[in-house]
Amino acid sequence: MIESNLHNPEMETLQGSALEAVQLRKLKKLVVRVYEKSPYYKNKFDVAGVNPYELNSLEEFSHYPFFTKEEERESQQLSLKQYGHPYGMHVTCDVGDINLTSASSGTTGFPTFQAVTEKDRRMRNEHMARALCRLEIKPGDTALFCGEMSMWVAGIPSIDGLLAYGCNVVPVGAKGSIKIAEMMDMVHPVVALGTPSFFRHMIKKVANETNINLCEVGPKKIIVYGEPGGSVPEVVRELSEGFGGAEIYDIMGGTGCHNPLFVSCKENNGLHIVAPENAYVEILDPETQKPLPMEDGVTGEIVLTGLDRECGPLIRSQVKDLVRVFTSPCACGMPGWRMFIEGRVDDMLLVKGVNVFPNAIRDIALKSPAVLTGNIQVLKFSKSQVIEPPLEVKVECKGNPSQEDKVKIKKKLEGEIQRVLRFRCEAILIDENKLEIEYGPTGKAKLTKKMY
Numbered sequence: 001m002i003e004s005n006l007h008n009p010e011m012e013t014l015q016g017s018a019l020e021a022v023q024l025r026k027l028k029k030l031v032v033r034v035y036e037k038s039p040y041y042k043n044k045f046d047v048a049g050v051n052p053y054e055l056n057s058l059e060e061f062s063h064y065p066f067f068t069k070e071e072e073r074e075s076q077q078l079s080l081k082q083y084g085h086p087y088g089m090h091v092t093c094d095v096g097d098i099n100l101t102s103a104s105s106g107t108t109g110f111p112t113f114q115a116v117t118e119k120d121r122r123m124r125n126e127h128m129a130r131a132l133c134r135l136e137i138k139p140g141d142t143a144l145f146c147g148e149m150s151m152w153v154a155g156i157p158s159i160d161g162l163l164a165y166g167c168n169v170v171p172v173g174a175k176g177s178i179k180i181a182e183m184m185d186m187v188h189p190v191v192a193l194g195t196p197s198f199f200r201h202m203i204k205k206v207a208n209e210t211n212i213n214l215c216e217v218g219p220k221k222i223i224v225y226g227e228p229g230g231s232v233p234e235v236v237r238e239l240s241e242g243f244g245g246a247e248i249y250d251i252m253g254g255t256g257c258h259n260p261l262f263v264s265c266k267e268n269n270g271l272h273i274v275a276p277e278n279a280y281v282e283i284l285d286p287e288t289q290k291p292l293p294m295e296d297g298v299t300g301e302i303v304l305t306g307l308d309r310e311c312g313p314l315i316r317s318q319v320k321d322l323v324r325v326f327t328s329p330c331a332c333g334m335p336g337w338r339m340f341i342e343g344r345v346d347d348m349l350l351v352k353g354v355n356v357f358p359n360a361i362r363d364i365a366l367k368s369p370a371v372l373t374g375n376i377q378v379l380k381f382s383k384s385q386v387i388e389p390p391l392e393v394k395v396e397c398k399g400n401p402s403q404e405d406k407v408k409i410k411k412k413l414e415g416e417i418q419r420v421l422r423f424r425c426e427a428i429l430i431d432e433n434k435l436e437i438e439y440g441p442t443g444k445a446k447l448t449k450k451m452y
């Protein structure tokens with residue numbers, strides 16, 4: 001293990017029964033605190049028939065009710081109506097102690113607020129320090145922040161963490177590719193942060209419209225967030241090549257926990273947890289909703305409980321992501337189990353008894369970068385998750401290939417999908433820029449299109 005690259009070796013290397021003991025101690029304190037501080041939680045626990053004063057094992061905690069995204073939003077709408085603040089009925093601190101508020105935009109027009117106290121901010125910054133230290137970023141390094149800052153959860157909070165760590169932070173913000181390239185040319189950042197789709201776009205635009213060579217002036221490290229690209233090998237390769245061999249890292253939070261909570265490594269071998277003592281993570285069987293053992297290779301729905309959050313902690317936050325977990329040591333030497341995001345629970349399709357995630361189809365399309373852009377859209381003709389093959393998928397080509405070439409591309413892609421994913425699909429090839437991409441509330445491209 002590379003202890004010198006760990007910000008808090010004592011906590012980051014906790015595992016097994018020692019880790020479980022810390023988690024249980026924190027959980028016991030947490031459930032009592034939320035029960036006593038929030039009438040909303042009190043009622044919720046009473047209805048579920050759980051007694052927070054009698055929580056004695058992690059197994060018993062699996063009887064506690066989930067907290068869904070919809071519930072979080074409803075709770076916040078209700079507190080706005082009843083108490084005149086949007087921080088939720090599940091707030092467990094004095095509203096006057098809130099020190100920073102961020103939000104993510106919602107599909108309903110009502111954003112989801114994330115508020116933190118000063119103590120929460122310090123914890124969050126500690127997590128950021130752990131992630132940065134693992135990536136061998138040092139205090140004093142110049143960090144160019146190239147993302148949206150206003151309100152967004154990944155904006156000012158990330159900058160707060162970089163500042164607390166001691167970086168020379170240049171918050172250029174979402175100023176557009178050319179301005180950001182010019183800034184890179186002047187401040188020579190060690191690290192740049194932004195979304196993977198922004199950096200992909202930037203490589204093309206800067207090459208086409210300026211004389212700036214990103215391979216020369218670009219950062220040595222890039223941290224991407226907010227979208228799955230940072231863990232997709234083809235995207236990682238594309239970004240690395242576009243920035244002259246830069247190291248590409250993916251960073252991720254967990255709803256209801258102090259963020260970031262996960263960061264990828266040099267091996268690009270999944271997202272390692274950086275604060276196992278501050279988050280209790282459960283992996284559920286998607287069918288039964290019962291926790292599965294945290295074993296190497298286990299796949300299921302991730303449920304998160306932030307253990308040390310003063311403002312608005314979420315107990316058993318159900319984020320609807322399906323993940324595959326690995327507990328065996330990673331070749332990078334970093335501690336902490338790691339995971340790969342397999343897809344959204346709601347996006348999962350069942351084709352001939354095979355579980356299919358649209359991003360698995362996208363990953364196959366990304367393997368042919370010479371002919372395909374990687375943009376895809378699975379067409380859904382009914383509400384049901386069960387689909388009779390062939391599954392119809394629109395796939396965007398690079399440029400406008402001839403009819404003859406299209407036949408070849410289609411045949412190869414369909415064959416590859418059959419081979420890897422074990423079901424039949426009908427690929428509908430679309431010329432470049434002709435695929436209408438819909439974006440979700442957080443700016444992620446939607447991979448399924450409703451046709452009903």
Ligand SMILES: [Zn+2]
Nearest residue numbers: 265267330332
């Ligand atoms: Zn690793």
